[in-house]
Amino acid sequence: MTATLVSFSNIAVYSAMAIYTLAFIMFTLDLARRSAPAPVRLDVERNAASASSGSTKLLERLTTDAPADPAKKTPRYLRIAMSLTVIAWVLHVSADVMRGLAAGRVPWANMFEFSLTATAIIVGVFLAVQFWQDLRFLGVFVTGFVLIALGIATVNFYVDVVPLPPALQSAWLVIHVFVASLGTGFFALGAALSVVQLLQARREAGKAARLNFLDTLPAADRLENLAYRVIVVGFVLWTFTLIAGAVWAERAWGRYWGWDTKEVWTFIIWTIFAGYIHARATRGWRGPRSAVLALVGFGAVLFNFTIVNLFFKGLHTYSGL
Amino acid sequence: MDLTRPSDHIDAPAPDKLAQPQLGFVGYLRFFWRQLTSMRTALFLLLLLAIAAIPGSLVPQISSDPNGVVQYKANNPTIAPILDKLGVFTTYYSVWFSAIYLLLFISLIGCVIPRTKHHFDALRAHPPKTPARLERLEGFTTRETTTDAATAIESAAAILRKQRYRTEVYGDSVSAERGFLRETGNLVFHIALIGVLVTVAIGGGFGYVGQRVVVEGYSFVNSLSNYDSFNPGRFFRDSDLVPFTIAVQRFTPTYEQRNLSALGQAIDYTTDVTTTLRGGSAQPGIIKVNAPLRVGGTDVYLLGNGYAPQIIVRDPSGNVVFSQPTPFLPQDANLRSLGVVKVPDGLAKQIGITGFFYPTAIEDAKGQLSSNYPDVLNPLLSLNIYTGDLGLDNGKGTNAFALNTDSLTQIAGRIAPVPALKLGIGEKVEIPNGLGSIELKAVPRFVSLDVHHDPSQGWVLLFAVLVVGGLVTSLFIPRRRLWAKAVTDASGAVTLEYAGLARGDDPGLDAAVAELAEKHAQQLGRSVES
Numbered sequence: 001m002t003a004t005l006v007s008f009s010n011i012a013v014y015s016a017m018a019i020y021t022l023a024f025i026m027f028t029l030d031l032a033r034r035s036a037p038a039p040v041r042l043d044v045e046r047n048a049a050s051a052s053s054g055s056t057k058l059l060e061r062l063t064t065d066a067p068a069d070p071a072k073k074t075p076r077y078l079r080i081a082m083s084l085t086v087i088a089w090v091l092h093v094s095a096d097v098m099r100g101l102a103a104g105r106v107p108w109a110n111m112f113e114f115s116l117t118a119t120a121i122i123v124g125v126f127l128a129v130q131f132w133q134d135l136r137f138l139g140v141f142v143t144g145f146v147l148i149a150l151g152i153a154t155v156n157f158y159v160d161v162v163p164l165p166p167a168l169q170s171a172w173l174v175i176h177v178f179v180a181s182l183g184t185g186f187f188a189l190g191a192a193l194s195v196v197q198l199l200q201a202r203r204e205a206g207k208a209a210r211l212n213f214l215d216t217l218p219a220a221d222r223l224e225n226l227a228y229r230v231i232v233v234g235f236v237l238w239t240f241t242l243i244a245g246a247v248w249a250e251r252a253w254g255r256y257w258g259w260d261t262k263e264v265w266t267f268i269i270w271t272i273f274a275g276y277i278h279a280r281a282t283r284g285w286r287g288p289r290s291a292v293l294a295l296v297g298f299g300a301v302l303f304n305f306t307i308v309n310l311f312f313k314g315l316h317t318y319s320g321l
Numbered sequence: 322m323d324l325t326r327p328s329d330h331i332d333a334p335a336p337d338k339l340a341q342p343q344l345g346f347v348g349y350l351r352f353f354w355r356q357l358t359s360m361r362t363a364l365f366l367l368l369l370l371a372i373a374a375i376p377g378s379l380v381p382q383i384s385s386d387p388n389g390v391v392q393y394k395a396n397n398p399t400i401a402p403i404l405d406k407l408g409v410f411t412t413y414y415s416v417w418f419s420a421i422y423l424l425l426f427i428s429l430i431g432c433v434i435p436r437t438k439h440h441f442d443a444l445r446a447h448p449p450k451t452p453a454r455l456e457r458l459e460g461f462t463t464r465e466t467t468t469d470a471a472t473a474i475e476s477a478a479a480i481l482r483k484q485r486y487r488t489e490v491y492g493d494s495v496s497a498e499r500g501f502l503r504e505t506g507n508l509v510f511h512i513a514l515i516g517v518l519v520t521v522a523i524g525g526g527f528g529y530v531g532q533r534v535v536v537e538g539y540s541f542v543n544s545l546s547n548y549d550s551f552n553p554g555r556f557f558r559d560s561d562l563v564p565f566t567i568a569v570q571r572f573t574p575t576y577e578q579r580n581l582s583a584l585g586q587a588i589d590y591t592t593d594v595t596t597t598l599r600g601g602s603a604q605p606g607i608i609k610v611n612a613p614l615r616v617g618g619t620d621v622y623l624l625g626n627g628y629a630p631q632i633i634v635r636d637p638s639g640n641v642v643f644s645q646p647t648p649f650l651p652q653d654a655n656l657r658s659l660g661v662v663k664v665p666d667g668l669a670k671q672i673g674i675t676g677f678f679y680p681t682a683i684e685d686a687k688g689q690l691s692s693n694y695p696d697v698l699n700p701l702l703s704l705n706i707y708t709g710d711l712g713l714d715n716g717k718g719t720n721a722f723a724l725n726t727d728s729l730t731q732i733a734g735r736i737a738p739v740p741a742l743k744l745g746i747g748e749k750v751e752i753p754n755g756l757g758s759i760e761l762k763a764v765p766r767f768v769s770l771d772v773h774h775d776p777s778q779g780w781v782l783l784f785a786v787l788v789v790g791g792l793v794t795s796l797f798i799p800r801r802r803l804w805a806k807a808v809t810d811a812s813g814a815v816t817l818e819y820a821g822l823a824r825g826d827d828p829g830l831d832a833a834v835a836e837l838a839e840k841h842a843q844q845l846g847r848s849v850e851s
Binding site: 159235254264272274308312314 | 329331332335360361363364367368370371374378379381382385386389412413521530577580582583588589590609610611612613620622624771773775778781782785786788789793796825826828
């Protein structure tokens with residue numbers, strides 16, 4: 001039974017990866033479409049002003065492309081890309097659930113399972129956030145990132161289902177690790193927004209002249225606000241992770257804080273994002289500077305998960321590798 | 322001017338570059354204080370703290386990995402003394418690390434105190450006067466109405482009060498303010514952080530941590546002399562030790578037996594104990610990983626386990642000269658365990674024994690022994706015997722888990738004429754040179770218990786909860802001001818103007834103004850109809 005579930009789970013992971021790849025291609029095509037000959041937002045105005053002389057056909061095409069008009073139909077590539085992402089995500093989540101059923105516990109007890117769950121959560125956050133804001137332009141980043149993560153996880157981190165060692169047998173495994181993954185999902189999205197923000201800031205400064213697709217995306221300060229809102233949610237979750245981890249450490253290791261390597265890096269990440277939030281409130285630090293901090297913070301999250309887990313000595317030796 | 326925020330806070334007015342008066346001594350003090358409590362300094366210190374924490378994760382720390390430090394020093398003889406001098410092996414207790422976080426906290430306190438005072442004042446103050454030109458503010462919108470100005474404003478104030486705004490009517494306008502919890506939460510968050518630091522710094526000093534290895538069937542009393550190692554806090558007194566006894570009845574590990582990918586992996590450790598408080602009766606208890614035992618206000622944790630072979634050494638005429646279980650330290654996941662036995666008295670010569678215990682012994686083609694399962698399936702004890710001066714009589718303390726063999730002679734083992742002695746449970750072998758005999762009587766298990774007492778941790782938890790609560794309130798409750806104003810023109814027609822102002826991040830402000838205008842229009846419409 002376990003073996004069957006595991007093999008189904010693995011098949012589902014590979015299928016999800018195949019479909020994410022297609023979604024990634026579609027998202028890329030969508031960006032390419034946004035880069036299409038005429039920069040859209042500027043031209044709508046220009047054409048509207050000279051409507052009498054402009055061709056009607058051209059005007060129509062441009063207005064369909066303009067993101068400012070939500071009543072219009074979504075561009076085809078983007079629609080396909082989002083549908084594929086949803087399908088891939090359903091497969092991804094079912095792979096994760098089957099893995100959990102096979103193991104008879106939550107599917108995040110080693111690096112492979114954690115990667116599987118965390119990436120599912122990142123995509124889940126990406127999909128959920130669409131109900132709040134149209135952030136579909138981040139699809140390239142999200143699917144690309146998740147694909148790479150799943151690729152590394154399946155090739156390098158894969159381990160068979162094994163029972164939990166005594167140290168992990170705790171309700172805190174469910175809470176602490178899940179909230180950490182959820183926080184990571186928000187930080188990932190925030191990092192994606194910050195990357196676009198940096199590009200947009202360059203373009204607004206007249207530097208990234210060839211990245212035409214940026215004209216179809218929100219302005220840099222709006223991207224910064226979106227990134228901030230996503231990241232503060234991540235920060236709250238991270239703070240909770242830190243405290244839940246301390247409570248668990250007190251139960252399992254007899255002290256709530258011992259400067260274990262993983263604790264240190266969780267603390268470093270917390271401090272960087274605390275710095276990010278302060279940067280937003282400091283004159284002269286809004287804009288690209290705070291975006292760079294958000295990226296440094298997410299870099300530290302990735303470092304904490306990969307390098308610290310694999311190469312640093314500490315008590316969090318649960319990679320299973 | 323808003324004096325409550327650091328001058329470089331984004332909500333504070335832009336600095337006046339030209340006004341640079343001569344600074345006296347007090348002026349300089351004030352200048353440095355302002356620098357220290359500025360946002361930029363706080364940000365700089367936060368990032369510096371993040372960077373300063375890194376070296377401690379790259380180099381083993383004495384507090385968490387003392388053996389790692391010893392090994393690191395042996396492996397890196399050139400750089401280790403430099404790192405040692407810089408305090409990198411004790412990063413989180415070093416002067417430079419402490420300096421950063423102390424400065425950060427001073428900066429924080431300097432920021433929080435004036436803000437708290439201002440916030441108390443603001444809580445009692447009335448909403449500010451309506452600005453003259455609302456069209457300059459956020460979400461400005463207008464509605465026409467047939468109601469007279471005074472009635473309209475009274476109705477707007479009623480709507481705002483229902484939405485939990487504090488309101489104040491100024492002439493033909495109403496000024497409303499809400500979201501004081503945002504600043505309250507922010508202050509609670511920062512003060513709770515200070516609380517965490519202070520309780521950790523002071524409260525931690527009243528606690529203690531002790532380790533003790535106990536073999537099945539033995540017990541230990543919570544007193545200073547009974548610990549293998551003991552770290553008291555700064556304010557610890559011997560009388561703080563609650564006198565209790567813990568008797569370890571049995572240690573039961575469970576190992577995975579069916580899943581081939583995890584064969585021999587531990588899936589449960591259970592320690593059955595009985596505890597006795599002074600004057601009380603014995604209580605049964607269980608200690609597991611993740612489930613410490615609480616006794617006498619103290620927590621007892623199960624942190625390790627292993628085998629303690631009970632070795633009996635007899636002299637040639639059969640008199641017992643040594644008989645006790647000796648904890649052997651596990652060397653790998655299958656519990657190949659290394660131990661040392663010293664027998665200074667009773668035999669013709671002092672003997673020292675180093676041995677490996679293999680719970681499930683297997684021998685490879687070269688005769689190399691190893692263990693391939695952690696439970697006792699094919700137990701084997703392999704002993705090297707040394708004779709000579711064990712160095713126990715010179716009054717210097719020695720490590721019970723190590724045997725310095727430099728000045729000893731091996732009489733059984735790889736470099737001796739007799740190979741290492743091998744025994745199963747219940748077996749007996751002769752010591753070479755007719756010194757006597759060794760018997761492996763039984764192999765009980767030992768547990769390594771950590772005893773912790775930290776009276777401050779409940780307080781730390783309380784402050785940590787306040788940190789999260791304060792954070793959530795300060796980030797997600799919007800603080801905003803709304804205004805509604807009735808403008809009557811020369812013809813007597815009344816136009817209602819609405820606008821808002823956010824303090825801090827407030828994505829919903831425009832919607833809030835629009836909602837107010839809409840609700841107000843509806844209400845006025847109804848009252849006109851009725």
